Amino acid sequence: MSSPSKRLRKHSQNEFISLMISSKRLPSSSSSYNQITELNLSNLQLIKIDSFPFEYLPKLISLDLSYNQLISINFDWSKSHENFIEILNISHNKLETLLFLKDFKYLKTLNVTENLFGNIEKFLLLYLCPTIEHLIDSNYDQIDDNQLKLDQWLQLIETKIDRLWSLSYYDKYKQESINDKNNYIVKTLLDDFHHAMIKIFEKHSNFSQIHLSPLGNYLIGKKINELCQSLPKKNQSKKSFKTHLTDDFNDLKMNTKIYFEPIKFLRCHQTSDNDLTTISVRMCAFEPNTSNSILASCGGQKICFINCDTCEVTHLYEVSSLRSTVTPIGRKIKDKNDKINAEFFSCLCWIEIPQENENLKVLAVGATNGHIYLLSHQWKIMFGHIELPNSSISCLTWHSTDPSTLVIGSYHSVRYINIQSYIDRLLSFIRKKTSSTAQFDYVESAMFINKISSTYVYNFDNGDDTILHITDLLFYSLSKTNILLLVGTTSGLFIIKNQTPIQLKFPKSICTSGEYIESIRLIDNQTHLIAINILGFDQIYCFDLEQSLLNQQLHIILTLPNPYRQIPTKMAICLINNENDHTSTTMSFECIIGSDHGSFFYHQIRMNSINKKLKKPTFDNKRYEISWPQIRNSTIPSLLSASLNDNYLCLTTNNNLICIYKRK
Structure with missing residues (x-):
């Protein structure tokens, strides 16, 4: 038999079928073609495919082209007739692009092992064929890794690329498309825009070779065509940048407040008027589930309650006797510049205690x-003081279903402690008092200064000699009986499940050197969406916790731009409720999220939910430069x-500032 590769170069579809019959890959009877669902064309020494007789194989869903010598497949090889391929194996060939899959509307599983195309082709394929569920490369399903890169790609398109077009190219193209009869200027303009897009993409390491990708250039060309076709018709007003986004996202921008204006800079944690820049306000949080915009903040030796409506401190607690209970290890050399008291308040959290009339916060x-320390803003009292010897508290949270359990992160340990006796004491005090102005001094309650015992203690170890510290805690309820504790550390993300700490690994596509998790935030319980930000990384990662538990690896479905920081920052997440649309x-x-450089980043994300699975994210990203008040030193x-609620945004700084912003 003559070489199949030569016969493929100028063959008709009938000749192709004859070839498959002669190689005994198809039955000789044409009446049997209609029933074929699987076809194996591996090891046929195929070099090139110009077209394929899909019309003769209407029920074909699985095609194997592996172990050939394929160097190219015509981009339009299936254009003449719709195909229904769900499983395609093109492994062990010499293909350089996947653009030939642009008409595959039903593809679910693709094996691309051992070919010549790069990573860019693989992740862009998910945009070309959104139905793909499994992308096999070197016998490993890489769809999660590639989905992450695709999200980054789409985010650049929907933010920087659309802005570039609207600000620098829109007006020029609109004018020249009318005046330039030969289209020479228009072509030059679009070529310039194409190169500008390439430069934006290639600033990111994942897209550094995008100009070499046929699929990448194809999709960039499609994007340019979409922008050109979006010009308004006659008698329509100029199309602004936002109209280049989807209609759904434009509706979101119109119905949701997204801009902030500064209304107050407060300094309330300093020890004196001469000490304005050395105190760090470590954390702030709004009182939950209330229309009162009460903000709690901690830093230095003070705890403040601030009413953001009036921008005034309603109550302030100072514990000037903060002394370390940690036994020094080794000999400490006294520093004459060292402060007498270097201890400070480091973290806080709110909890609601169910009551008949109104939940107690x-x-x-x-x-x-x-x-x-335990406080009640409503009753203006500090009613509890707990001492944990040899500890340094880095984070706190309350048990999601048991308000009597407080969970504490300290060094490399997580402790559960029962504080029911303190809650009972507060409730007893409330029953005895009829006025919120009743005086009550926590110092007089020395008998309640407890070295309280822990009900559970979990120690964390990263498996090597490096030091691990707990950085943040978050409870998550998969069900009423399946409650997990997420533990952020300086060496990655852990969960406590069935009283056993388990580490959730990052995808291989993410650089895993120094997984210093700064904060963990719940986005949405129904879709199991969690956000984490990591020190030194330029992305905020949003992952599906339920999917991540299946193989103990983070199932990342969305990324957000993240400013570079040298100091850990706690981010804020606020879910936008569609109250007027229950369907x-x-x-x-x-x-x-804030940065080291006097600015903060605002992100608004909208995602379509299909069967509780999130699809098609749209973004709005805005950077706010902060106009700082006069400070004594020049350091930003x-x-x-x-912390964020429906009315206000509050930020804390390392120079004793609480910045209060109001939504416009």
């Missing part, structure tokens, strides 16, 4: 000397935390 605040299938949320402050 309690604030827990932790300090670096291992002490925890809505969209999930929207906001994310705020770093933002340490953010």
Whole structure:
């Protein structure tokens, strides 16, 4: 038999079928073609495919072209007739692009092992064929890794690329498309825009070779055509940047407040008027589930409650006797410039205690000397003081279903402690008092300064000699009986499940050197969406916790731009409720994160939900430069935390500032 590769170069579809019959890959009877669902054309020494007789194989869903010598497949090889291929194996060939899959509308599983195309082709394929569920490369399903890169690609298109077009090219193209009869200027303009897009993409390491990708250039060309076709018709007003986005996202922009204006800079944690820049306000958080915009903040030796409506401090607690209970290891050399008291309040969290008339809100605040204080803003009292010897509190949270359990992160350990006796004490006090002005001094309650025992203690180890510290905690309920604790550390993300710490690995596509997790935030419980930000990374990662638990690897479905920081920052997440649309299938949320350089980033994301699975994210990203008040030194402050509610945004800094912003 003559070489199949030569006969493929100028063959008709009938000749192709004859070839498959002669190689005994198809039955000789043409009446049997209609029933074929699987076809194996491997090891036929095929070099090139110009077309394929899909019309003769209407039920074909699985095609194997592996172990050939394929160097190219015509981009339009299936254009003449729709195909229904769900499984395609093109492994062990010499293909350089996947553009030939542009008409595959039903493809679910693709094996691309051992070919010549790069990673760019593989992740862009998910945009070309959104039905793909499994992308096999070197016998490993890489769809999660490539989906992450695709999200980054789409985000650049929907933010920087659309802005570039609207600000620099839109007006020129609109004018020249009318005046330039020979289209020479228009072509030059679009070529320039194409190169400008390439430069934007190639600033990112994942897209550094995008100009070499046929599929990448094809999709860039499609994007340019979409922008050109979006010009308004006659008698229509000029199309602004936002009209280049989807209609759904434009509706979101119109119905949701997304801009902020500064209304107050507060300094309330300093020890004196002469000490304005050395105190760091470590954390802030709004009182939950209330129309009162009460903000709690902690830093230095003070805890403040601030009413953001009036921008005034309603109550302030100072513990000037913060002393370390940690036993020094080794000999400490005295520094004459060292402060007498270097301990400070480091973290806080709110909890709601169910009551008949109104839920009682309690604030827990932790300090670096291992002490925890319990406060009630409503009753203006500090009613509890807990001491954990040899500890430094880095983070706190309350058990999601048991308000009597406080969970504490300290060094490399997580502790569960029962504080029911303190809650009972507060409830007893409330029953005895009829006025919120009743005086009550926590110092007089020395008998309640407890070295309270822990009900559970979990120690974390990263498996090598490096030091691991707990950085953040988050409870998550998969069900009423399946409650997980997510633990952020300086060496990655862990979960406590069935009283056993388990580490969730990052995808291989993410550089895993130094997984210093700064904060963990719940986005949406129904879709199992969690956000984390990592020190030194330029992305905020949003992952599906339920899917991540299946193979103990983060199933990342969305990324957000993340400013570079040298100091850990706690981000804020706020879910946007579609109160007027109970049938809505969209999930929207906001994310705020600060930087070292006097600015913060605002993200608004909208994602369509199909069977509780999130699809098609749209973004709005905005950077806010902060106009700082006059400070004594020239160093721009770093933002340490953010808190967000329906009316206000509050930021804290490392130079004793609380920045209050109001939604416009």
